[in-house]
Amino acid sequence: MLRKVSIDIIAASKFAILLFVLSAVVFCVPFFLLWTWKEIVQNSTFSIAFLIALVLGVPLHEGIHGLTWGLVNRSFKPVSFGVMWKYLTPYCHYSEPMPRNNYIWGAITPFIFVGLIPAVSSLFIGNIELLLLGLIYISGAAGDLWMIWLILKEDPNAMILDHPSEAGFFIIDNEETT
Numbered sequence: 731m732l733r734k735v736s737i738d739i740i741a742a743s744k745f746a747i748l749l750f751v752l753s754a755v756v757f758c759v760p761f762f763l764l765w766t767w768k769e770i771v772q773n774s775t776f777s778i779a780f781l782i783a784l785v786l787g788v789p790l791h792e793g794i795h796g797l798t799w800g801l802v803n804r805s806f807k808p809v810s811f812g813v814m815w816k817y818l819t820p821y822c823h824y825s826e827p828m829p830r831n832n833y834i835w836g837a838i839t840p841f842i843f844v845g846l847i848p849a850v851s852s853l854f855i856g857n858i859e860l861l862l863l864g865l866i867y868i869s870g871a872a873g874d875l876w877m878i879w880l881i882l883k884e885d886p887n888a889m890i891l892d893h894p895s896e897a898g899f900f901i902i903d904n905e906e907t908t
Contacts, residue, residue: 736898737897742876809824830885845865845867852864888902
C-alpha cells in the first residue's frame with residue numbers, strides 16, 4: 731500500500747520561527763553567560779565571510795541531504811535538486827524508495843552539520859556569527875525535523891519514497907516491498 735504523508739509549507743514556516751526562538755533561548759543564554767561583550771567582539775570577524783556563509787548554507791544544507799542519501803543508499807543517481815518557486819524553497823529529492831532509517835539519516839544530517847554543530851561550536855569559541863548561523867540553520871531544518879517526527883510514527887520496516895514535488899514522502903507498507 732502506498733500512502734502519502736506531507737506537511738504544509740506555511741505551517742512549516744511557522745514552526746521554523748518557533749524553532750528559532752526556542753533555539754535562541756537554548757543557545758543564547760549559555761553563550762551570553764560564558765562570554766563578555768568584549769570577548770564576543772574579539773572572537774567575531776564581522777566580515778563578508780558571515781554573509782557568504784549565510785548564502786552558501788542553503789545549497790550546503792540541500793547538498794548534505796543528497797550526499798547522505800547517496801551514501802546510505804549506495805547510489806547517487808536518484809539524487810536531484812530543485813526549487814519550489816512558489817515558496818522560494820530549495821529541495822533535494824531522492825527518487826527511489828529507501829529504508830525508513832536511511833530517510834531519517836538524510837533528513838537529519840543538515841540539521842546536525844549546518845545548524846547544531848555551528849551553534850554548539852559558538853559556545854566554545856565565543857563567535858556570535860557562528861551562533862547566528864547555527865540558529866538560522868537549525869530553524870531552516872524545521873521541515874526536515876517535522877518529517878522525521880512524522881516518519882518515526884511509521885513502521886520501522888516500511889520503505890520510504892521521497893515526494894517529488896511536495897514537502898513529504900510516501901510510505902510503502904511491507905506487503906508492497908516484497
